[in-house]
């Protein structure tokens with residue numbers, strides 16, 4: 001049960017303003033990433049140019065939002081129009097960053113209150129609040145920017161580049177423990193750990209080891225059935241020529257391998273940290289727990305991150321195969337799976353379900369009017385997942401406090 005926060009609505013103008021300004025510049029950089037990454041161009045070189053005449057944009061014309069307004073949305077040389085989307089993304093990114101800074105600054109010392117309260121195990125390690133809030137904020141901002149870039153590229157090209165998904169897939173479980181992911185996680189308390197009245201964690205080693213090995217077993221099992229199951233679904237439910245193709249096979253296999261790496265790497269780390277370290281130091285579990293009270297909350301958080309990654313991989317894949325059976329064509333790209341799996345580590349298993357539900361609602365709200373206008377509804381699902389994930393990260397901690 002997260003602690004009830006007392007009224008804390010003070011806005012610190014300086015950090016929020018600095019955050020907002022910084023966010024606008026990041027938004028400007030995101031525009032470059034979204035344009036260049038899918039085209040396999042360098043995102044640092046050359047400097048911004050007009051896409052029509054190739055003239056380099058001057059530094060003052062390149063300032064976020066302001067530059068576009070000075071130029072009134074046109075190239076200074078050839079008058080080619082610059083899309084309104086550029087200043088919009090810069091402004092939105094600035095606002096989102098300012099909001100994140102505000103949330104983080106005002107949640108100091110509030111563990112159990114969504115991501116922004118800072119991590120439980122870093123709290124237990126008695127690190128200064130400012131430090132752990134700063135880490136949580138940095139990770140969350142990086143994640144929000146990653147979500148924005150991925151969703152915009154998906155919107156433009158109906159693909160999320162592996163350059164974005166792969167690195168996060170591997171790093172996500174480790175990054176996810178730097179903030180407080182407990183509040184939106186499903187905590188199966190009792191059979192692998194317990195929490196006393198003082199909020200101190202104690203771990204049941206047998207149950208914990210069983211859970212770790214069970215997770216590996218489940219992951220390996222899922223990967224073993226994923227590709228054959230997908231192939232079978234495609235060959236029995238989908239008419240030619242849309243049937244199982246080399247391209248499908250490659251992406252399903254690749255996604256499965258990455259998922260397995262995400263699962264196995266942190267589980268190995270987990271076992272090494274939680275089980276082997278006391279043994280190596282010749283300490284009993286009780287002595288070790290007294291020396292390093294942060295280890296067990298860390299283990300629990302890492303487990304929740306892995307369970308979240310598992311859910312993030314499983315939910316879209318199950319829905320995708322179900323949709324393929326019902327609609328007799330590929331219902332959902334494997335890119336959505338590769339997008340939600342790393343996000344799941346931050347969202348936790350319950351957060352993944354929230355995200356998927358909110359994405360479906362957002363998709364319906366946008367899709368039904370489009371269908372009624374008799375236009376084909378071919379918008380990729382990634383941007384809706386992005387909206388669902390951001391809403392979950394920001395809103396669900398509040399919603400959970402309202403629920404029993």
Ligand SMILES: [Zn+2]
Nearest residue numbers: 050053075078
């Ligand atoms: Zn131009």
